[in-house]
Amino acid sequence: MNTCKATLRVLAAHKLYIIIYLVLIGVMMLAISGSALLGGGNDTSDAYEPGRATVAVIDRDSDRGGVASSLRTYLAADNDVIDLDDDSQTMQQAVASNWVDLIIIVPDGYANKLLDSATESGKVPVVETVTSYTSGVGSMASMATGGFLSLTRTELIGANVTGTGNMTGTASMTGTASMTGASGMTGAAGMAGTVARPDLDDLTAATKRVRAFARDKNVNHEITVDHTDAAVDADAASAVERAAAGFGSTIKVALYPLFLAMTVCTALVSGVFNVGETRRRLFVSPQRSSTMGMQRMATLCGFALVVVAAYLLATVALMLAAGLDPTSLAPAGMAMTILSACVYALMTVACGFLLGEAGFSDTMANGFANVFGLLLLFTSGVSLPVDMIPDSMLAVGRMLPGWWYCTAIDDALGIGTASSGGVDAGGWATGTGIVALFAVAFVALGLAIGRIRRSRPAPVSAATTQLAEA
Secondary structure, three states: OHHHHHHHHHHHHOHHHHHHHHHHHHHHHHHHHHHHHHHOOOOOOOOOOOOOOEEEEEEOOOOHHHHHHHHHHHHHOOOEEEOOOOOHHHHHHHHHOOOOOEEEEEOOOHHHHHHHHHOOOOOOOOOEEEEOOOOHHHHHHHHHHHHHHHHHHHHHHHHOEEOOOOOOHHHHHOOOHHHHOHHHHHHHHHHHOEEOOOOHHHHHHHHHHHHHHHOOOOOOOOOOOOOOHHHHHHHHHHHHHHHHHHHHHHHHOOHHHHHHHHHHHHHHHHHHHOOHHHHHHHHOOOOOHHHHHHHHHHHHHHHHHHHHHHHHHHHHHHHHHOOOOHHHOOHHHHHHHHHHHHHHHHHHHHHHHHHHHOOOOHHHHHHHHHHHHHHHHHHOOOOOOHHHOOHHHHHHHOOOHHHHHHHHHHHHHOOOOOOOOOOOHHHHHHHHHHHHHHHHHHHHHHHHHHHHHHHOOOOOOOOOOOOOOO
C-alpha cells in the first residue's frame, strides 16, 4: 500500500506531464474526431431548398407582348426580383458590389424578334444579361430565363400551326414533349404544316400560358422522398454504420496522447525508484523489491485503465452530441474494442517501464515518446486514410503496435481495414494479441536491462584524483 501511495505521489509531482500530454493533447485529438463526427452527420431533409438569386429585369421594350412582366413573375417563384434603374453606372455598381446576382435587359424590339423567330428556323433571340462572377445562383437564374423564352417560342409555334395536324391552344404545352425545347417543336411543326406569323396578342397569351404551365403541379411534379420499408431499413443500417465508424475512429485517436502520457509517466516513476540512494533503501526494507516493483506497476496499469475509461466516456459523449446512438452498436464489438484499448494502454506502461529500467532521463523519455508517438500516429491510419499512406510507411507501420491496435478495432466493429466487411473475431484476436506481445517484449527487455544495470552498479560519487607532494 505504501508503494502505491508513493507511486501516486510521484505522478502528482509530475502533474505537468499529465496535463500537457493527457489532458491538452487528448482534448485536441478528441476535438478533431468530434468535428469529423459533427460534420459527417446526415443533415439532409425531405425538401431541397436551392439558393435564391437576386435578379433585376430592365425592360427597354415597353413590356410589349408581356415579355418583361411575365419574365419577372416566372423568375419570382425561385428568385428575389428587385427593381433597378436603367442606368449604366447604377448597373455596374450593383454588379460590382454583389447587390444583384443577375441583370436581364430586354432590348428594344425584342417582342418583334421573338415573333419572327416563331416562323423561322432560327433560334430564340437572346436577351442581354450581366451575371455576377462571385455567385453561382445568378448563372442558374440565367438558365431559367433561357428556359422561359424557349417555352414561349414553343407555345407560339404550337398555337399558330396551320394545315395538317394543327396543334392549337394549350395542347402544345401538355406532357413532357413541350420540354424538349424550341428546336424540337420547330421540326414537329414543319412536318405537320406551316406556322402563321403570330401577333402581339398571341405573344401575350403565350407568356401567360407559360407562367401557368410552370406552376402546374400536375405537369411539373415535385421530387419526393421514398419512405418505403426498404428505404427505412437502409437508413437504419446507415445509422448503425456511422455509429460504428464514429466510435472506432474516436477510440483510435487515443493512441497518441495515451502513449505520450503513460510512457513518460511510467519512465519517470521507474527512474525515481531506481535512483541509487532510493534503490538502496528499498533493498534494506523488509519487503521484497520484486513485490514493490509489481505494486508500482499495478498502480500504473490501474491509472492507465482509468484513462481508457475516461476516453470511453468522452467518446460516448461525442457520439451523443453528433446525434449517433451508441446503443445501436453490437455489444460484442464494443467489448472487443474496449479490450483492445485496455491492452494498448498496458503496452504503453510496458514501454515506459523499459525506458525507466534503461535509465532514461526526463529529457530522453520525452524525446523518445514524442518521436515514437508521432511514428505510431502517422503509420497506423489514424491521421491519414490507409489508401493514402505510402507503401514504405505501411511497411513500417505493420512492425509497430499502433497499426495492430487500429486494425483490431476495425475488425471488432467491421469498419475501415476489416477485410470481411463485418465483425472479424479472428482478425481482432490477431491484432490484439500482437499488441499484447509487444507489451510482453517490452517488459522482458526492461527486466533484462534492469538486471544488467543492477549487477554493475555505478559508484555513488564520481571518482576523484588526489595529488600528494613527495
